[in-house]
Amino acid sequence: MANKNGNIYGLTILSPIKQDAAAPVSPSLELRKYLHELCAHERSPFARIRDVHMARLVVMDDVVFEGSPSHEEHLRYKYLVFEANFDGDLEPFLRKMLDAAREEVGQIWRHCEGFPGTADPDKFIEYMKKCQLETTFYFVDVNDKTVPQTLKALQTQSAVAAFIQKHQGATGGGLREAFRQFSKELAAAKTPHPASVRGREFTGQLV
Amino acid sequence: MSYLDPTDIQGFALRGYNFPVARFLFLRFPDAKRGREFLSWTLGKITHGGHWPKDEKQCIRKPAVTHNIAFTYAGLAALGVPPASLQGFPVEFIQGMRARHKILGDIGKNAPEHWEPLWQGQPVHTWLATYAQEQQALADTQAAIEAHGAEIIGSQDAAKLVIDGARSEKEHFGFTDGFGNPDYLGMERHTQPGQGKIAPGNGWAPLATGELLLGYADEAGEWPVAPLPHLLANNGTFLVYRKLHQNVASFRAYMKERGRLYPGGEEKLLAKFVGRWPDGTPLELSPEREDPAIVKDDNRNVDFTYGKDLEGTRCPLSAHIRRTNPRDAFGFEGRLVNRRASVSRVRILGVPLNCSDRFCRSDPTSRDRQNLYLPQAHCRLRVRYPVRSSQRCK
Numbered sequence: 001m002a003n004k005n006g007n008i009y010g011l012t013i014l015s016p017i018k019q020d021a022a023a024p025v026s027p028s029l030e031l032r033k034y035l036h037e038l039c040a041h042e043r044s045p046f047a048r049i050r051d052v053h054m055a056r057l058v059v060m061d062d063v064v065f066e067g068s069p070s071h072e073e074h075l076r077y078k079y080l081v082f083e084a085n086f087d088g089d090l091e092p093f094l095r096k097m098l099d100a101a102r103e104e105v106g107q108i109w110r111h112c113e114g115f116p117g118t119a120d121p122d123k124f125i126e127y128m129k130k131c132q133l134e135t136t137f138y139f140v141d142v143n144d145k146t147v148p149q150t151l152k153a154l155q156t157q158s159a160v161a162a163f164i165q166k167h168q169g170a171t172g173g174g175l176r177e178a179f180r181q182f183s184k185e186l187a188a189a190k191t192p193h194p195a196s197v198r199g200r201e202f203t204g205q206l207v
Numbered sequence: 208m209s210y211l212d213p214t215d216i217q218g219f220a221l222r223g224y225n226f227p228v229a230r231f232l233f234l235r236f237p238d239a240k241r242g243r244e245f246l247s248w249t250l251g252k253i254t255h256g257g258h259w260p261k262d263e264k265q266c267i268r269k270p271a272v273t274h275n276i277a278f279t280y281a282g283l284a285a286l287g288v289p290p291a292s293l294q295g296f297p298v299e300f301i302q303g304m305r306a307r308h309k310i311l312g313d314i315g316k317n318a319p320e321h322w323e324p325l326w327q328g329q330p331v332h333t334w335l336a337t338y339a340q341e342q343q344a345l346a347d348t349q350a351a352i353e354a355h356g357a358e359i360i361g362s363q364d365a366a367k368l369v370i371d372g373a374r375s376e377k378e379h380f381g382f383t384d385g386f387g388n389p390d391y392l393g394m395e396r397h398t399q400p401g402q403g404k405i406a407p408g409n410g411w412a413p414l415a416t417g418e419l420l421l422g423y424a425d426e427a428g429e430w431p432v433a434p435l436p437h438l439l440a441n442n443g444t445f446l447v448y449r450k451l452h453q454n455v456a457s458f459r460a461y462m463k464e465r466g467r468l469y470p471g472g473e474e475k476l477l478a479k480f481v482g483r484w485p486d487g488t489p490l491e492l493s494p495e496r497e498d499p500a501i502v503k504d505d506n507r508n509v510d511f512t513y514g515k516d517l518e519g520t521r522c523p524l525s526a527h528i529r530r531t532n533p534r535d536a537f538g539f540e541g542r543l544v545n546r547r548a549s550v551s552r553v554r555i556l557g558v559p560l561n562c563s564d565r566f567c568r569s570d571p572t573s574r575d576r577q578n579l580y581l582p583q584a585h586c587r588l589r590v591r592y593p594v595r596s597s598q599r600c601k
Binding site for chain 1: 210212213214215257258395422424428441
């Protein structure tokens with residue numbers, strides 16, 4: 001089952017974008033504009049779902065011809081590509097996605113052929129499954145750790161780096177006491193909010 | 208060929224504009240911030256290549272006014288386009304026409320030091336073209352631009368020739384214009400026999416989209432040089448704006464003098480110079496006389512080749528239309544010339560002028576001062592313009 005790697009699900013969706021010759025602005029341009037203005041990181045709609053490692057939305061205009069001897073081929077439609085790596089299984093994730101970001105999901109996929117809307121979760125899930133491709137590659141930083149475990153690890157990495165930087169040259173009992181206090185605070189710190197901690201950021205702040 | 212999005216392509220590149228009046232404005236941005244503000248204001252006003260609606264009689268309802276825009280290299284730099292993107296443009300665009308004037312044949316009295324004052328000072332940043340049904344729309348556009356922060360450093364009005372009070376399809380030498388409008392793959396247009404390229408075997412096929420638009424394969428199966436990121440270039444093109452001086456009075460005097468010596472007379476000599484009779488009839492299809500039935504028939508008026516007239520007995524080798532598009536004259540089913548097809552999408556316009564016969568012989572201002580404004584779009588400046596210029600200078 002290539003869509004899963006341990007506990008992590010790799011989702012790849014390709015939805016054909018509508019073609020409307022009479023539209024004053026084509027659906028693909030409207031969609032591109034909406035995606036461009038969509039918030040990222042902590043304010044991303046996907047950050048509202050605590051199971052998401054990464055999510056990416058891309059408008060794919062065509063496939064690239066890389067030159068002879070490959071055969072030149074083209075797509076009949078432009079496609080919306082949605083990729084996400086998350087903890088757990090597909091259906092619960094899609095339901096959570098709909099609950100957490102119904103407005104954004106509707107605004108994005110309304111430009112795609114066959115999209116049934118967001119009112120009926122079962123129809124939405126059925127549509128997404130129809131558009132699904134098998135995932136065989138995962139985001140490079142995704143291992144078999146859950147999102148909370150990953151966030152905690154990133155928090156620890158950042159905090160330890162900041163501790164080391166702060167205590168350069170310190171020795172003996174003072175350092176030991178400081179580290180003991182630091183360990184206690186780190187253990188008590190809340191798991192950071194998704195997307196609030198990115199790798200190797202030396203903020204030194206415990207959330 | 209994937210689906211071509213006409214709403215992401217400027218209208219003048221995709222459609223054959225045919226408007227009676229135009230104004231070309233040349234702008235500079237005071238600084239990057241105000242330049243970007245101006246651009247934001249302009250974006251919603253640019254005419255794209257999408258459908259023009261039809262009325263109840265199924266006739267296309269042309270807009271009253273169109274707006275299109277192009278930037279110089281200096282203009283893009285002034286707007287703050289990052290150096291990494293600027294460096295991706297082809298050298299012909301980066302250098303501009305002034306630096307390349309010798310290659311282009313702009314020498315002697317055509318050299319840059321004789322160009323109009325607009326081109327002698329600080330570089331132009333933007334070209335903004337307004338085509339309209341009525342003159343008032345041009346003034347309205349200019350007033351709106353002046354109110355939105357861009358400095359207008361030059362302007363040029365242009366119009367169709369008016370003959371006997373009616374707007375004409377003729378250019379200033381007296382020939383009917385508007386036949387050359389190539390077909391490109393992916394465009395929503397019925398392929399007109401004679402446009403595009405010669406198809407293997409028989410018939411005609413559209414040219415590769417990459418001959419007109421960036422981001423697509425061209426006739427060589429290559430992607431034209433374009434900057435990154437791709438979205439900066441895709442569906443764009445390079446626009447060449449040339450203002451040409453027509454020696455109309457000298458041309459008329461020469462034709463009159465030589466026409467007396469030519470067996471077919473002045474009118475036939477004119478046709479031999481151009482390759483079409485003044486009404487547009489191609490010599491290759493009707494070498495002895497004008498034929499209005501051919502002119503009116505879009506399935507015939509550009510559907511011809513030179514393969515059976517290699518010595519130019521019907522249409523001379525030096526005729527204007529044969530030099531600009533030799534079709535199959537060089538053999539290889541025309542493949543040698545497919546990349547140099549004429550890409551003027553808009554009708555030729557000149558200085559506004561009234562006259563009272565079709566050769567403007569009665570024009571009271573008849574003199575060597577009729578100017579043609581030629582905005583042309585093409586993806587490979589290096590392929591097209593040095594060649595065309597060297598042909599012109601021979």
